[in-house]
Every structure is written in structure tokens, then in C-alpha cells.
Amino acid sequence: MHLDQEQIQRSLHGELGLPERERIARHLAECGPCRDLLDQARHDEERIRELLRQVDHDMPAVSAAAIAERSRGRSVFREWMRIESPRLRLAAAILLILTAAGVAYTAPGSPLRGWIDRIIGRGAAPVASTVGTDVPSPAAPVVDSDSAGISVPPGERFTIQFVSTQTGGSVTISLSDGPEIVVRALLGDATFRADPDRLTIMSDGDPTDYEIAIPLGAPRVEVVLGGERILLKEGDRVLTYASPDPKGRYVIPLSQAGS
Amino acid sequence: MNRFQEEFEALFDGHFQRLRRYLDRLSGDPDQADDMAQEAFIRLYRRGSRPDMPEAWLIAVATNLFRNARSKQTRRERLLAKWRESDSVTDPPGSATGGLSGRGPGRRVRAALDRVPERERRLLLLQAEGYSYREIAAALNLNEASVGTLLARAKRVFIDLYEETTDAP
Numbered sequence: 030m031h032l033d034q035e036q037i038q039r040s041l042h043g044e045l046g047l048p049e050r051e052r053i054a055r056h057l058a059e060c061g062p063c064r065d066l067l068d069q070a071r072h073d074e075e076r077i078r079e080l081l082r083q084v085d086h087d088m089p090a091v092s093a094a095a096i097a098e099r100s101r102g103r104s105v106f107r108e109w110m111r112i113e114s115p116r117l118r119l120a121a122a123i124l125l126i127l128t129a130a131g132v133a134y135t136a137p138g139s140p141l142r143g144w145i146d147r148i149i150g151r152g153a154a155p156v157a158s159t160v161g162t163d164v165p166s167p168a169a170p171v172v173d174s175d176s177a178g179i180s181v182p183p184g185e186r187f188t189i190q191f192v193s194t195q196t197g198g199s200v201t202i203s204l205s206d207g208p209e210i211v212v213r214a215l216l217g218d219a220t221f222r223a224d225p226d227r228l229t230i231m232s233d234g235d236p237t238d239y240e241i242a243i244p245l246g247a248p249r250v251e252v253v254l255g256g257e258r259i260l261l262k263e264g265d266r267v268l269t270y271a272s273p274d275p276k277g278r279y280v281i282p283l284s285q286a287g288s
Numbered sequence: 289m290n291r292f293q294e295e296f297e298a299l300f301d302g303h304f305q306r307l308r309r310y311l312d313r314l315s316g317d318p319d320q321a322d323d324m325a326q327e328a329f330i331r332l333y334r335r336g337s338r339p340d341m342p343e344a345w346l347i348a349v350a351t352n353l354f355r356n357a358r359s360k361q362t363r364r365e366r367l368l369a370k371w372r373e374s375d376s377v378t379d380p381p382g383s384a385t386g387g388l389s390g391r392g393p394g395r396r397v398r399a400a401l402d403r404v405p406e407r408e409r410r411l412l413l414l415q416a417e418g419y420s421y422r423e424i425a426a427a428l429n430l431n432e433a434s435v436g437t438l439l440a441r442a443k444r445v446f447i448d449l450y451e452e453t454t455d456a457p
Contacts, residue, residue, distance in 0.1 A: 033437070034436060034437050035436035035437045035440075036436070038437070038439050038440050039421070039436045042436075044420070044421050044436065074443070076447070077446065077447070080397045080450065081313060081397070081401075081413070083394035084313055084316065084397050084398050085312065085313070085394075086312055086318035086321075087318075088308060088309075088318060088321075088322055089322065091304065091322070091326060093296065093297045093304075093329075096300065096329045096333060097293070097296070099330055100330045177359065177360075177363065179352070179355060179356060179359060180355065181352060181355075182348070182428070182429035183429070184429060208429070209429075221356065223349075223352035223353075223355075223356070224331075224349070225339075225345055
């Protein structure tokens with residue numbers, strides 16, 4: 030019985046246990062064709078290493094201390110105090126306040142938006158909504174209107190978490206033959222954060238439709254909206270309050286989940 | 289220095305360079321590779337505890353960062369293409385995609401590598417960095433018992449593509 034590719038590669042990379050290693054060594058001592066295969070594999074390995082070195086680039090030195098410093102972040106106040114010029118310090122403070130106000134204004138569920146709209150009269154007079162900050166920059170809608178997506182391996186247990194509740198939109202969940210979970214945001218802007226066992230989906234609060242394809246072979250995948258599980262795929266079972274459509278997809282409204 | 293910080297430094301010393309080289313070879317973009325490798329270690333530091341398999345964890349995080357970056361790049365390219373079609377504009381200098389990797393002695397290798405399917409490319413490059421079969425299987429969600437077979441196939445694909453790639457510009 031000749032060696033297969035798994036055994037040849039494992040021999041090459043020291044990935045065999047002792048009994049298997051001894052058995053293969055005995056076989057190689059007696060089998061010329063297998064010795065040739067191993068030599069060819071070794072030759073290919075060296076050639077590939079040599080080729081790959083040709084695409085390497087010089088990189089700057091980075092230290093663990095620098096990464097730790099970046100991870101901890103720096104206090105904004107401390108940075109501000111380090112600015113020596115009073116004018117620059119004032120400009121930095123104004124910039125910081127404007128940034129904070131902008132974040133507070135655009136945050137989903139922020140009361141600030143309503144207060145400002147009332148102050149400038151936009152809430153009372155619909156006509157006013159056609160002017161001012163509601164008009165986006167020319168480039169923004171092009172990017173927002175395009176779909177965004179990500180695919181991730183499902184592992185043994187995986188959670189897809191929507192962290193912001195939208196005022197509309199839905200998620201269409203289907204099972205696929207593919208090896209990975211595929212998530213796409215349609216007609217809206219969303220940010221994905223992928224960890225090994227979790228995918229977090231953040232949107233800016235505007236209605237966004239999503240498509241999620243879960244591999245049939247994934248052992249356990251759950252989809253969570255806020256603090257509520259809206260779908261669980263475990264083995265062959267799919268648990269959700271939504272009924273499948275004729276194509277076997279589950280369409281779940283994001284604003285009405287669980288209600 | 290607490291225990292996690294000591295573990296973090298040991299992990300950084302042992303894995304940063306090879307994770308960054310893996311990402312450089314995967315993406316063909318050294319700046320992006322540097323950013324992604326640093327970001328993966330920043331996330332590890334912020335995690336505050338050692339994952340069960342830190343090497344596989346770092347590879348998985350870095351690979352997701354790569355995919356996110358690639359996805360954004362693809363969308364940007366698509367939008368630029370639409371924009372070009374509608375406005376008949378020409379590319380600004382240096383804006384061509386893949387420009388970083390299209391020159392020098394590695395050009396032919398890069399061209400072949402870019403044509404290797406992503407899973408095979410990741411497998412090939414991780415093994416070239418000396419990651420164990422167990423780490424590779426965990427990071428790429430593969431059955432550890434078949435890593436050698438898949439690797440042999442990936443090598444064959446890469447060599448064949450390299451052989452059929454010409455040096456012509």
C-alpha cells in the first residue's frame with residue numbers, strides 16, 4: 030500500500046505521531062515510488078518557499094509596547110492639555126464639542142435630534158426638512174446605497190448579533206450549501222465586526238434589509254436582535270417564530286421582532 | 289507587568305512577524321498587511337485574556353479584517369467603475385488596483401498567487417509560515433485530518449498557475 034498525499038505532506042512537516050512515523054519510514058525504505066513522491070514534494074515545498082519570498086516586502090519595526098499603548102488609547106483630555114498654543118487649544122476644544130454634538134445628534138434614539146428640530150422648527154414645518162443637514166453630501170448616498178457584506182466561518186457555535194433596533198427593514202435568512210455564513214446589507218449602510226465566534230452588525234438606525242445565508246452544515250448558529258433570539262439553527266433544526274416562505278427562507282421584520 | 293501582559297508580549301514576539309508576512313502575501317499590500325496585523329494584536333490586547341488557541345484566534349481575526357477590507361475595496365472599485373463610465377474620467381496616477389504588487393521580480397508570483405482560490409491560498413500561506421496543521425484547521429474551519437491532502441492540492445494549483453503565468457507585461 031503506497032503513501033497518500035496526506036501522509037506525504039505530514040511526513041514533510043513533522044505532523045506524524047511516532048508509530049505512524051516509524052511505519053512510514055519502514056515503508057519508504059522498501060518503496061522507491063513513494064521515496065520519489067516524497068522527494069518531489071520536498072522539491073515543490075522548497076520551490077514554493079523560494080517563490081513566495083519574491084513577493085515579500087520590507088516592513089517597519091513594531092513593538093509589543095507600541096501595540097499595548099495603542100490598545101489602551103490616550104486620554105483626549107491629556108492630549109488637549111499637551112497643546113501649548115491657547116488658540117490651537119480653543120480650536121481643539123471647539124472641534125471636540127462639535128464632534129460630540131454630531132455623534133449625539135446622529136445616534137439612534139437620541140433626543141437631541143428632536144430638540145434641535147423643534148428649535149429650528151423643522152418638526153413643525155415639514156417644508157423645512159428639504160433644507161439644512163438632511164441634504165447629504167454628493168458622495169454619501171452612492172456609498173450608502175451600495176450593499177455591504179461579509180462572510181465568516183461558522184465554527185462550532187456562532188452568534189449573529191444586531192445591536193441597534195431599526196425603525197424598519199427586515200432580515201431574510203436562508204440555509205445554504207456553502208461553507209460560510211454570508212451576511213449582506215442591502216440598500217443601507219451597516220458596519221460589521223467579526224470575532225471568531227460572533228458577528229456584530231451595527232447600523233445607523235435607518236431601515237436596512239439584510240440577507241443571511243447559514244451553511245446547512247453549521248452545527249449551531251443563532252441570530253439575536255437586541256437581547257432577543259430571533260432564530261436558532263441547531264443541527265437540522267431551525268427554531269424561529271417566522272414561517273418559511275415558498276423558497277424556504279425566513280423573513281423577519283427587524284422592527285417588530287418578538288412583538 | 290501582569291500575567292496577561294507577559295503572555296501578550298510572548299505572543300507578539302512569537303507571532304506578529306509571521307502573521308504580518310502571511311497578510312502581506314495574502315493581500316499583496318504591505319501597508320494594509322501591517323495595519324491588519326497590528327489591529328489583530330490590538331483586539332487581542334483589548335480582549336484581556338488569552339484565547340484557547342491564540343494563533344488560530346489571531347489568524348481568524350486577521351482574515352476577517354482582510355475580507356472586510358477586500359469587500360470595501362471591491363465596492364469602491366465598482367463605484368469607481370460606474371463613475372468612470374458615467375463621467376468618462378481617467379484614472380489618477382497610482383490609482384490602479386493591484387498597483388503595489390504589479391512590479392518587480394515577484395510580479396509573476398503575485399499574478400499566480402492572486403489566481404489561487406482564496407481558501408487554498410490561505411492554506412498555502414499559513415503552512416509556509418510554519419503554523420501547525422491543528423492551528424490551520426482551527427483558523428480555517430477545516431477537518432484537521434485532511435489538511436495535508438488539501439495542502440498538496442493547493443501547492444499543485446499554485447505551481448500550475450505559476451507555470452502558465454507569463455512574464456509579459
